[in-house]
Amino acid sequence: MKHLDLYMDGLKQLVIQIQNSPSQTRERQEAIVTLVEKILRPCSLFRCSLNSLDGVYLDIYQALQQYLYEDIALNFDKYRLINFPMETWVNELRTRVFQKVVNESILQQLALEIQRHQPLTKEWQYAFGVLTNLVLLSDKLLHKANIYSDIYEEAKNELWIWLYRNIHTYNPHKGKFTAWLNFRFDMILRQKYRVENYDPFIQKLNVRIIKNKYKLPNIIKNINQEKLNFWLTLEIKKLLPCIVSSKILLFLTVNFLISRLIITNPLAANSLLYEMVKQSLPAFIKLNNADDEIEKIPQLGSENSLSEQIREYLETDPHQLLQKHIRAYPEATFQFIVLKRLEGISWQELSNTLNIGIPALSNFFQRNLQKIAPEIRKYIQE
């Protein structure tokens, strides 16, 4: 089971425990304290390997803990947890508490804490981690209408780089930390909005395949057999008429087999997954993007493909640059190695043939290719 599921299950059990224990009892209070602890734990806030936690961190932690405790203790019976997914409830609760607790004074204290430390020390990195996390968890950054989320995320990354480099210029006497940070954020956002002539994101076919394949093993792994059986018995009656003609049953069987295959033979599963994803992409995507694809990857499959041109250069060695060899191995010339690699010979096989270690082979190869690559590029462009 996934880490997150385990975590959520743990939370759920605590919630049930609280529901079942009468208010004002010690048992209930202890369950709430444990719940508070569990909710705060994954905020990656107090992750560090420093020996002691004190000062501003302790203050923040205690404040968070107290608010969270109060919120749960006071409002617990009002929560309608039954109709509410656990994850949403926890996230909302967490955001609410962070917004309440993380105030200007805390952020300012943290900024000053960073300034106290020598850059790049553990303490400095740690304080930065807490500060940026708090800003995000308490949702302090400026929001703007009409900003695409891509641009917004991009701007956030830029803001962090700027913050790391300019934190020493923050002066609490001149203004609030959030205002100081958002002033810069606004500038970055405006600039991005102007510069990036936004063009709706059209995902390329290859990328789509790669991304889907990346996610597929997880989806498959998460379909456990128990759920599958349950689902089958429940749904099969309704679906029976169309199952024969549809692919649903086939899909489920394949899923089950693949989940086995992933464990027993990852390599075979890998190529199978590619095929599945390719097949599962709706045909219209292929058609819609066909022109675009061809335009963007002109060499694909054609005689003039990039690898063909490179091969031509490497076979003919027009500038006599490929004859350098590995020290003490005159037969291991760059040309020999590169042509073998083009034939699809693996580094391991090549290493066995020449009796030279892969690291030494590859190091020689990288150095020489780096020097020759500009020549190859020139040759291809001609």
Added chain:
Amino acid sequence: MNEKQVIETAIKIMRHQIQTPFTFSVNLTQKSNKLAEKFCSYHSNLQKSEQVYFNTLAIYAVNHYLQCLGFKTNWKASNSYDVVMQSFIDIADLEVINHGKLECKVVLPNSEFVYIPQEVWMGRIGYIAVQLDEDLQTATLLGFTPKVATENLPLNQLRPLEEFPQYLQQVTPPIDLNEWFEDFVQQGWKTLESLIATQSSGSLNPCFKDNTCFSGEEIFKAVKRFEFENQSVLMLVALKPEEKEQISVRVRIYPDSENSCLPEYLKLAILSDSEKILKEVTSRRIDNFIQLPSFRCRSQESFKLQLSLDNIHFKESFFV
């Protein structure tokens, strides 16, 4: 539960959390995706395409992290930015200016290992493990290792990320001695022949003028100048190939220019990976050169030299 108990619990919790490692998360923005997409469009083989895609995302994340810390990088000059190089090697290197090449390796979700192919075992100053989340929205830097000896490194053997900035600060780009045998010396170094040819004879150490004082069997000699406050000195590294891909190395320090003697108490040392002094020589007032006993170095081995005078230290790392 009273306030005191709450605080006690809080401290208990924090003790527990102290054991969770420090990591660094990076948003994988559209820009990073576009670049990854552009690169993988050059490779018609899906497996290669996939490899390039994830490598690019990992490098993007490390690059962002280093920018936050104020290190200058040059991704465009790195091999991983070259589609030809990508097609031959599973490469994810990132050049950190003045420090050397880092390899940024992807860790798949739920994996307990980071895969570091032998193709990238040499010429790197370190490896950073980057975990991508299931939606490819966030990359998390988990930790690093300065060296590898296995292709599948368990994640629990990584060094904590919080130690990385200070590690990187003290690293210099390692000198690849294999290149010397291919008639290429790195920036800052000069072959002895070219030094003798270009230096006007007046400012050259008399030792170098008649080649006899270090006539050995070494076939390759190169020098680098180190400037101390009052005097500069020359480090001479002489190499000789031995059987079984080994080379023998001799290191000497000479006074630069016409000074016939070295400054007193100049120290030349060979260091271990953990920077411990393995062997050291110190100059006396009358020394016109100092040297370390010649030593042998096998393929894939590295060594580190340190030159110090008073409180000024220079370090140089080499590998074969």
